Structure formats: structure tokens, C-alpha cells
Amino acid sequence: MRTPLLLLFILFFIPVAATAGITVTAFCPDPYLPYDPDEFIVLTGEGSLDGWTITDGEGTLGFPQGSRINGDLVLARQAEAYWTTHGVYPDFEWDYSTDTVPNLIHTDNFILANTEDEIELYHHGTRRFEIAWPRDLQPREGQIHRIVDGIWNPRPFMIGQSDFSPIQFEGVSATLFVSPDSAYEVIEQAISSAERSIEVSVYEFTHPGIGELLIEAQNRGVSVRILLEGSPVGGVSPEQAALLSVLNQSGISVDYMGVSGGERSRYRFLHSKYLIIDSESLLLTSENLKESGIPLPGYAGNRGWGVWIHDARLADYFGMVYSEDSIGSDVVPISPMRNADIPASGTSDAHTQRYSPLFIEGVTIIPVLSPDTSHLVPEMIAGATRTVEIQQAYISNWTKNAPNPWLDAAIDAARRGVKVRIILDASWFNIQDQFDNDEMAAFINRYADADGLPLEARLYQGDRAGITKIHTKGVIVDGNSVLVSSINWNENSPMNNREAGVIIEDPDAATYYLRVFEEDWKNEYRPAGQTLAIPSEGWPKPAIAMAILLFFAGIILGKRIRKD
Template identity: 50%
Template sequence: MRRIAAVILLLCLLAGTACGILITEFCPDPYLPRDPDEYLVLEGEGVLDGFVVSDGEGGFRFPPGTQISGRLVVARDGPAFERTHGYPPDFEIEEHTPTMPNVIPNGNLLMANQADELYLYRGTTLLQKVAWPADVHPREGQIHYLEDGVWDPRPLFIGQSRFPAATFEDVAVTAFAAPDCAYEVFGATVASAEREILVNVYEFTDRAMAEGLIRARERGVAVTVLLEGGPVGGIPPEERAVAGALNRSGIPVLMMTTTDVGHAKYRYDHAKYLVVDGNTVLVGSENYKPGGYPAPGLQGNRGWGVCLKDPGLAAYFREVFLFDTGGGDIVPLEGTGGEIHTPWAPSYTVEFAPCRTGGARVTPVLSPDTSHLITRMIEGAEESIAIEQAYIKNQTKYELNPFLAAAINASRRGVTVQVLLDSFWFNIEGDADNDEMVDLINRIAAAEGLPLAARLADLEGNNLAKIHNKGVIVDGRAVLVSSINWNANSPGFNREAGVIIEHPDIAAYYTRVFLDDWEASCAGGAGDVYGVDRLKIVAAACILAGLAALYLYRRGRT
């Protein structure tokens, strides 16, 4: 087959013809002022004689004999493009440096930010047209790209990665739940490091976790920490104190943020994982805070996490880390001195020990790269779906969250769906948050008679600080453990990290944790798994009782 492909390519080149040459990528509205780094990409095989790219007002052709073999980048300003992307384009439209090849312009091709079009001609034959906002929806910093004949199958912005989906077999797994045994597994994982620890976490304010990394550094382990540079509410003083302690021990602390030389790759670096010695990954839903990884016997958040041992899986996450720590949006976080305050927490009775097993099938889930795997997981359910989330936000007033929509559609084909949401004050005091979402889900269930129910977690009854989880269990066989919130932003615009684990023991473990939270919340106003709202039953019973009393009262008067 390779010989046949080579012969076809040679014939194409000799004949001076094109083999599927198309515009496959363009960015009309980059971050630099006045957009000097706007660009487009052609892909294909052949000679570009006779090819013209135009926006209907201006355009360009290529120098005679120009050949394309794969990907060819044309930027308006070559040095500006290189400043943004870290490598030079193949051609520039405007002549800014004598060492860079130029296309042959005809008029002035300037891609407008909000509305324009690109045409690709060969001679007088129109080969391709892409227009915005008709074919793609423009947004500052967004790269529009063609994949399998579809424009923009997922959001992609300048500097972001394009990691493909991958699955790893025969992985050793240690599953854990917060607050019960999260710190136990984290501490053991860090203590096992001999060469390298790479940490990427949204927020880091826990003194004990910092001390574990410092001890690793003292025994010769190379430790690097990446944090979000602009978390909601700003970087707290406790995190600056943690960064200072890590800095003083020789651990570089980096943060992702927009700078003079680079726009932040993601809206938030919201991932929560670490990679140890190129063979172990610890990933979960919790930040490195006292509530996420509390000391044993102290109250904290409900979260899920896993420690995974597999060199291939660890290499995948290590590559993600190295990609994200490159570029002009990564700068040192200068810490401060002083003590790191640890807030008081109530006592907690541990219920769940870690669950260890081997032979698991593990698929990483990255946002925004492979968030679609969550939808695929839910759509593949045949019997049951259990969802435990900090919150669920719909896309718009009239459009359901796509993950939730997939779960509701699953219930319409007979899959039993349970949804448990946090009830901490900041998730129920608004006009469109978790209590309204629970009500909406249960109303849909009641109206359609679906095996679907939602509940608010009873935090006090189960002695939890809050539900911070972002987990899903499907059919008692597969589990999502992740940092991905169910809103419009997290799957498409943040850097998030998670894994789908396929193993019955791991699914059974998290099912026990979920049911413990679910059953403790039965008095919280939610229905059973067949969509019956218990509040409505109580209300109906009260009304019937009142009518009966009125009837007896009137009968007694006659």
C-alpha cells in the first residue's frame, strides 16, 4: 500500500496536479493588536502553480514551482506569527524579513474578525469556500480548523494542545475517596518518588501536601509545580505562602497567566494531577487544599481520585504537563514568607479505605481536547448512570447541559439515572443553581415517566463540607474521575484532566461511595429512581387529608 501511495504522489507531482489541497486552518482574530499574526494553512500534496487564495477583495498566489507536501502555513507577518506560535511560517504575505519566503500578493488580503470569507481557486475553478459567521463562529484567539470534513468540531484557541484520545490496558489502580483516605494515597504516592514529580493543580494551599513535596526535593527528587495564575477570587495568601515555602526549598513554582509575550492558553488551568517518575499518575477532582485532602479523621469535601501505575499512561500525562508549561504564558509565581494557615475542621469518621486492583482499562480525558469522551461514555450506557457533581449549569435558558442531556436521553431508553448535586450555600442561594436544577430534572422525569431522579446532597447528614466531585459511573463497569465541571466553560475552554476507568472493582467501589451519599440525602426533597417526586406525594397527601377532614366536618354538621 505504501508503494502504491508513493506512486500516486509521484504521478501527481510529475503531472503538476493537486491531490486534495484544501484550506484546513485559519485564525482571523489572534490576540496581538491589529492582528499581524493572522494566518491560514493549506494541506495536501502537489504543485501550487495556478492556486489562488482570496477573500473576495485581495489575495495571493505562490511563486512558480512551489510544492506542498503536507502542511503549509501562510501568515500575514512572519515575525509576528513566530512570536505567537514559536516557529516561523512557510510564507508571509507582507514582506517583513528578507529571509522568509513571500507569496505573490494581488491586492490586500486582510481577514476581518467578525465577518469575511476565504476562497481557494485553481485557475478559475473554485475549489473551496469558508465564510464566517456562516461556517464558523468567530471569537478572539480562536483557531478554526477542518477535521473529517467538519469545521471546528471542538473549540481550539491559540497555544492549546491537540492531544488525541488514547487508551491504556492492564493499569494498576488505587481508587480513593475524599475526605476518607485522599491524603493517605497522596502522601504515599509522593513518598514513593525517586526522580521526578510534576504537579499541575488549580489551587494549592495545603501545608502538609507542600511539606511532602519539600521532603521529596530534599532527598533529590526534581519537583515542578504549575498553578493557575488567575483563579476565581485571585491567588489567596495561603497559596502565596505555599509557593514561598516551595521556592525556598528549590522547587520552581510556575503559573499560567496572560503576559506581555503570551496569552494564557486556557481560560483556567483547572486540572488536578501529578506525575511521578514517569510511571505513576495521581488525578482527581480535588484541589490541593485542606478540604480536598484533609488529614485522616477530619471533615472535608466529597471528591474522587485515583493513583494509576502504567508507564505509557504516565508518559501521556507527562507530555501534557510539558506542553502546558511551555510558552510565553508561563511565568514564575513568587511566593511570600510566613506560616501557612490551616483552617479548623470538624472530626470525621472514616468509612472508605483505598481500593487497589490491577488489569484496568484507562482512557485519559482532557479538556478541551477529548471532553467528548464523557458524552460518548454516557451515550453508551445500557443499564445505569450515577452522576455526582458539584453543580450542573445549562448552556442557555433553553438548552440543557450536553452531558445532562445525554443522561436524560439515556433514561428515555430505559437506563436508570441518578443525579446528586451539592447543597452548600453558594450552590443553592441563586435563582438558577442546584436546587432549581434538581427540580427541573425531577419535573422532566415526572412528566415523561422516566427512570430518572435528582437529589441535593444532605451534607450535614453525611458529615461532608461540600460535594466537589465531578464523577460518573456507568453500568457498574466504567467510572469517570476528573476535574471537569458540568458547565459551558470547563469542557471547552479550560485545561482539565481526568480518566475513564473500566474495571468492575473500581466501579463497585465508587458505587458504594455514591450510594452512601445518595441514601443519606433521601430526605432532601428528591425523588426515587423512577422519577416520583416525594415532595409532590407529601403535598398531594396533605391536600387529600384536608379535603377528607373538610368532608367529615361538613357531614357532621348535617
């Protein structure tokens, strides 16, 4: 069941359309309940509703005499069904289900069709608004179509999703760290410092050492809660099932979002990776709670970036995100295994620590959430004037081989004269197929060479430096701003997943992660036999889409290899 909090986001964060008077600002013609009794329309405006009617070309809705609007007004087909989905009643219903909500006046059969229909708004017979699908927008089950800053559907907004707005926090202190060098010691310190509460939001969790730290916290009276993805790529591993069972049996609350065969999940994946400590600090990283991502000191593991933020305001902000995510019909408690034991620690190669944690203070931090505010990342790159460094596990095209707009932002930066460098992972699963990181890096470099752009992509040879793979999801801009996040550079991650990150605006933070980037930049992997030819003449931007489309034709969309 949806919560009133989410409905408040829908109602109060939908900007009023830039036309005078009353208009339609949101609607949902294809919700999840059978036969769509919870479909709805949102009107926005001020004044009397006398003389206003809505039609879909088959039926017409009108308002009782004397009705008025003051802001947003929700009109639902059946109020009880709308309450089932959203947790609150609408302002009006047009198909009677309860005496609690007033009825609209309707003639003929007003039911919004899923795949093809229209909404028209009239005032005393004069049409004031119209929209049709699929003419004006693409229909999709579960999507709330809405207008934001004069644009319909700037991102898919699905039933149950949050809608947090961008916010900035100044005067923040933080501890910076990287994997594999110093991640475990910072996470151990953060968990050990907890006195009242720990909330964990993570994609996968198999780390026995961190599991034991959380059990110790629970035993000393700390309230520990864990929320995980219920259907990760490849399924829940036996190691995770065993570890979570032990944690749950020790008294820790463990829930899954989006289990297979359960209620529809609000997000494609819960892919965030953060811990909230005592509602006073926030630890956020690119790494899952696995030994490969957070290795014990002295052992090899993934390259990843992280930050422990010592600020109650940011902790409260992410506490709201956690509260929003942890309740809903798609969240269920785990079913613990009987007689489970904490899995034994794995083995890995030794690794010499090169990067100790760094404490900084007085910095500005901007949270980044997917899908709510992930647009801040390409906007960050669009603001670059000198340099952009990007380190990603992989970069892939969007649906139907459409070009990646985040990569477009980097290419645009290079066209402005900004020096752009990109590091991608060269693990076997990221270069084994025909359309993977090696082909993407080759395309970027040949495109840059053809137009003389200050743009270069390299693949990372992990075994040269004792790094298992590149798992970072980070960006550095102008030596002043840094993105630390869980956001992969594919379509799903910024548009459909729950992801979490922060932009840190501080030159010392940029210098810290840039040192790591520079070392990784030197460890280049050079695959053989790449021959992607493109024109040597100046290439207009529209050709980017065509070139990528042709080059990656036949790509297997939604590839399910465990790349996270």
C-alpha cells in the same frame, strides 16, 4: 512564545477534508498580536500549486511557479510575526518580513478581517472552496478555525492550546481512593515514594501538610515543580501566597499560568489536579490541594474521587501534557513573599473512615483532557445500556442559557430505558440563588416524571455524613466504567479550561465508587417549595432546550462564587 510541539499538533492532527485535491483546513483571521500580522491559512493536499489562488474578495494570493504541496502548508501574513506567536516559520508569507520564508504572489490588499470576511480557493479560475464568517462560523479573537472529521470548529481551538488525541492504555494497575476517607494517606504515600521527580498541576494549593511533604521530597534530592492557576476565582488567597512562597524559597519551582494583567492565558482556567511521580505513576483527583479536599486522616472534608495509577505509559502521557502546559508566554514564576511561613492547619469535624484504598490491576484506562478530549464523557454516557450514576458539584446551562449537552446525553440515556441517577451538592452557595442546584434538580425530576423516565436527581445533605460538600466530578456507567476527573458540568470546564481525568474500565473500580455513591444517595436534602410544572404529555427532545431556556431565563452567566 509558542512551541514547535504545539505547531506539530496543529499541522499533523488536522484531518484532510473529505474532498479531492487541495483545500483549506484551518485559518486564524484574528490572532492576538496588534494589527494581526500573524494571521494565517493552512492548506492541505498533494500536488502542484500552479494555477491555485486564494482571495478574500479584495486581494488575491498566488504561488511561485513550480510550488508544490505535500500534506499541510502554512501561509502567514508575516513570517516573523508568525514565528513570534508559534515558535516556527510558516511555509510562505504574503507580506514581506524576512528572506528566510518565500513570498507568495499577491495583488491588491489581502488582509483577513476580524469580524466579517471570506476565503475562497480557486484552481485555474474554478472555485474549489469557500468559507465566510459570520455566515459559516462565529469569529472570535485568538481562535484557530479548523475542520475536524468534516466539521468546522467542533470545539473552540485557541492559539497556544494543545490538541491531544484519544488514547487507551491496557493492563494498568491503580489504587482507588476517595475523600475525605483515604485521600491524604494515598497522596502522602505517593509523594513519599518519589526518588527523582514530582510534577504538580493544580488549581489551588493551601494544604500545609502536603506542602511539608513536598519540601521533604525536595530536601532529599527530588526535583519538584508546581504549576497553578494564576487567577483563580476570588484571587490567590493569602494562605496560598504564603505557602507557595515557602515552597519556592525551599528550592521548589513554582509557576502560575495566566496571571492577571499578564499575557493572555491559553485556557480560561488551569483547573486540573494531578501529580506525576518519577515519570512512573500518576495521581489524579477531583480535589484541590486544600485541607477541605484532602483532609488529614480522621477529619471531615469534601466528597471527592481519586486514583493513583501505577503505569509509566500514563505518566509519560501526562508528562507531555505537563510539558505543554508549563511553557509559554502565559506561564510566569511566582513572586515569593518575604518572611513567609507555612500556614497553620485549620480545624474541622471528626470523620470516621469508611472507605479504604483499593488496589486493582489489569484494567483499561483512557485519559480525558479538556478541552482536547472532553467529548469522551458524553460519548461514555451515550454508550450506556443499563445504568448511569453522576455525582457533580453542580450542573448549569451553557452560554445564553443553551441546554447542557452533557445533561442531554443523560436524558437521552433515560429515554433509552437506562436508569440514570444524579447527585448534586446542597451547600448554601449551590442552592442560595434563584437558578442553582435545587432548581436544576427540580427541573430534572419533574421532566422525568412528566415523561415517565427512569431519571432522578437528588441534592446531597453533607452534614448528615460528615462530608463538607460534594466536589466529585464523576460518572459510573453500566457498573463497568468510571470517570474520575476535575471537569465540572458547565460550558467553561469542558470547552475552555485545562482539565484532567481518566475513564477506568473495570467492574471492580465501578463497584468501589458505586458503594460510595449509594451511601451519598441516601443522604438526600429536600428543599421546600419547588413548583416547576411541565406538560404531562410526551415531551419531544427539542422541547428540552425551550423548557430549560424558559426555566432558567435570567440566569447570571459566569457566576463567580467559589464553587470549584
